[in-house]
Amino acid sequence: MRDPGSELNKLREENLYRELKYGASATGRTFHSGNLSLLNFSSNDYLGLGSHETIKEAVTETIASFGVGSGASRMLSGGTTPHLLIEKETANFFGKDSSLFFANGYGAALGTLGAILQKGDTVILDKLCHASLIDGSRLSSATVRTFPHNNVDKLKKILNSINENDQKKKRILIVTEGIFSMDGDSSPIKEIIKLKKQHQALLLLDEAHSFGIIGESGKGIAHRENIINGVDFLMTTFGKSAGAAGSVVVSSGTWIELILNRARSFIYSTAPMPSQAAAALAGLRLIRGSVGEERRISLHRNIEHLCNELQIPKPQGAIIPLIIGGELEALRVSGNLHSAGILAPAIRYPTVSKGSARIRITISANHSEKDIAFLAKTIKPSLIST
Numbered sequence: 001m002r003d004p005g006s007e008l009n010k011l012r013e014e015n016l017y018r019e020l021k022y023g024a025s026a027t028g029r030t031f032h033s034g035n036l037s038l039l040n041f042s043s044n045d046y047l048g049l050g051s052h053e054t055i056k057e058a059v060t061e062t063i064a065s066f067g068v069g070s071g072a073s074r075m076l077s078g079g080t081t082p083h084l085l086i087e088k089e090t091a092n093f094f095g096k097d098s099s100l101f102f103a104n105g106y107g108a109a110l111g112t113l114g115a116i117l118q119k120g121d122t123v124i125l126d127k128l129c130h131a132s133l134i135d136g137s138r139l140s141s142a143t144v145r146t147f148p149h150n151n152v153d154k155l156k157k158i159l160n161s162i163n164e165n166d167q168k169k170k171r172i173l174i175v176t177e178g179i180f181s182m183d184g185d186s187s188p189i190k191e192i193i194k195l196k197k198q199h200q201a202l203l204l205l206d207e208a209h210s211f212g213i214i215g216e217s218g219k220g221i222a223h224r225e226n227i228i229n230g231v232d233f234l235m236t237t238f239g240k241s242a243g244a245a246g247s248v249v250v251s252s253g254t255w256i257e258l259i260l261n262r263a264r265s266f267i268y269s270t271a272p273m274p275s276q277a278a279a280a281l282a283g284l285r286l287i288r289g290s291v292g293e294e295r296r297i298s299l300h301r302n303i304e305h306l307c308n309e310l311q312i313p314k315p316q317g318a319i320i321p322l323i324i325g326g327e328l329e330a331l332r333v334s335g336n337l338h339s340a341g342i343l344a345p346a347i348r349y350p351t352v353s354k355g356s357a358r359i360r361i362t363i364s365a366n367h368s369e370k371d372i373a374f375l376a377k378t379i380k381p382s383l384i385s386t
């Protein structure tokens, strides 16, 4: 038998070993652990809603009326009014017929891809798609193809290589993201939709990092680009800008019916707590209202400020990857920042490819102008020396 200890040692030797951190206070602009207080540039709570009073109240009020556990899967008796409301309001928000709420985005991706795809179908993913989309594709038993990041020509070649007879009988699903989670850039969504239409393929767009922070009312990339009708399945999580937890897949009524009949991560799992659905709903309502509007302005002002200081182009979202290269070097930079009082982790293989280790900085509306100036001043020397 392979010994787990030696496997861990190998990870340590390769600088790929990971450890957990435990915060001792609410999520926010600082991360407290022991006596340490670090400025947090590693959270996806882009709008700083994770500790918002309205979301906290939604949770406590829902617990008062619905208790804590849901007690059963949605197929049995686990569904409640908050589940119904989050599904209605997200479908409405994204301009689609229907929506299904999952406990998290990882499970939503696994369930949805498995529900849509069968053996003989083809799923074509951008190479930098999130692990949940890759894993869901692999589990689905469809043929999995990938195209180099944002390379539309290569996507076109893959589509052309699929037998025309097959195209009529089988499903072809293209999968990409609004904003990529580790690179922070967006996808050439209009060109992808053009190809998708030519080849009668379907498109799944994951807006995990664009929902809440991009476009009018935070509706994301598809709405900003005015191509929501070309997106067959829109996914997002409530664990990031909505400051809560959970995930939805939004689509036409027929597709959602099929997904809820087939998605194993949905069917064979206890329904998320009613208070979780209520938290997600409160997050959505804040995002589309005046709080969201104000926070998007602060967030984008902060991003612009940092990019000006570092003299780098402003990304569309709130993710700023500083590519270092080597795993050890990235750990060193992250360690130096830690000593200076900044939490900005080194992202390494297998989250990103080997040799492209990076510091992934995420900005929040909660950061002050001073926080951003301090980050810029602290990080500049490491960028020059690597």
Ligand SMILES: *Cc1c(COP(=O)(O)O)cnc(C)c1O
Pocket: 103, 104, 105, 106, 107, 109, 130, 132, 177, 181, 206, 208, 209, 237, 238, 239, 246, 247
């Ligand atoms: C975070 C993320 C997910 C997973 O969502 P969770 O709710 O955290 O499980 C899925 N897709 C992308 C692109 C993500 O960044």
